[in-house]
Amino acid sequence: MKRIKILQEWCLGCRLCEYYCAYANSDIKDMVLALKDKEIKPKLVIESKGTATFALSCRHCHDAICVKSCISGAMTRENGVTRLDREKCVGCQTCVLVCPFGAVVVSEDGIIDKCELCTNNREGEPKCVRGCPNGALVLEEVEA
Template structure:
C-alpha cells in the first residue's frame, strides 16, 4: 500500500533511543553552535531520561506549528523548511512553550550585549531585574551553518538522524505501518493465548 507523502515537509532531527548513550555531547554541540551563530548560548534540545532509556528531545519543525500560531509578535516564523525564532522580536511571553505538544521550546536568558553592566544599571521593559532578556529558544536545525545540525554531526553512536523532506518516502511509511500492524496482531495473539 502506498501512502501519499506531502511535497511540503520540513526536515527535522530525531533520535534512535536504542542507540543513545546519554553522553550529552549533542547538548554541548548545540550550545556551541548557538553561540557561534550569535544566538542565546543555550542548548536547543533537552535530555530526557526514563525507565526505558535516555534520548534528546528537540523540535519536530511542525508544518502547521502551533507555537508559531500563538506567537503575538511573529517572533516564531514558519520558513521554507523549518520553524525559526527571531530572538530580537521575542518578548518572552512563553505562549509558544505552552502550545508546543512536544515540550521542545524553553525560556532562556542571558545578559544583553548592548548593556555595559560594569558602568550602568538600566532596566528596559524587555529586561529582567538582572539585566537579561528572556526569549524562547528551540532547534532551528543550526540555520546558517553549512555543516547542518551540530548535534547530528557530533553524536558518537550516530543515534541522531537529520531527516530531510526528500528522505521521507511512501515506501518507508508503508514498511513501518506493516511492521506496526504485524506487531500489534502478534501481541494480541499472545494475550488471547496467554
C-alpha cells in the first residue's frame, strides 16, 4: 500500500500542494474555473512555524482512531486507505476531535472531508506529490 511521506527538510512552503489538492478534488478540469475567486478547502494543509514548513494530510493510521470513533460507520479502512462515505457522514465531527494530526477537515456543507490519496477522484494518484516542485512529498510503498 502507498503512503505519502512528508520530507519537511525540502518543503518550501510554496503551498502549491494545497492548490493542487483543491483542484484534484474539484471535479472541474479547468483550473481557473475550479479555483479562481474561491476559498479553497484542501485536504492537506501546510503547517508552519517560522521558516519550518511541511504539508500535512491524513496519515492513514493502521489502527485509525477516526474509524473507531465514527458514530455512523462513514469511516472505513480499505487497502490501507482510510475512506469516507459522504452519504453516511452525519457531520458530528468526532473524527475531527480525535484525529491526532488534525488531518480531518470540515467541508462547506458541514460534512467532513479528508485525503483519500486521490483514489476517489480523476487523478488516481496523489496530485500533491506530483505537483510538489522540490520532492518534499514522496509516494512510497509501505507494508500493510
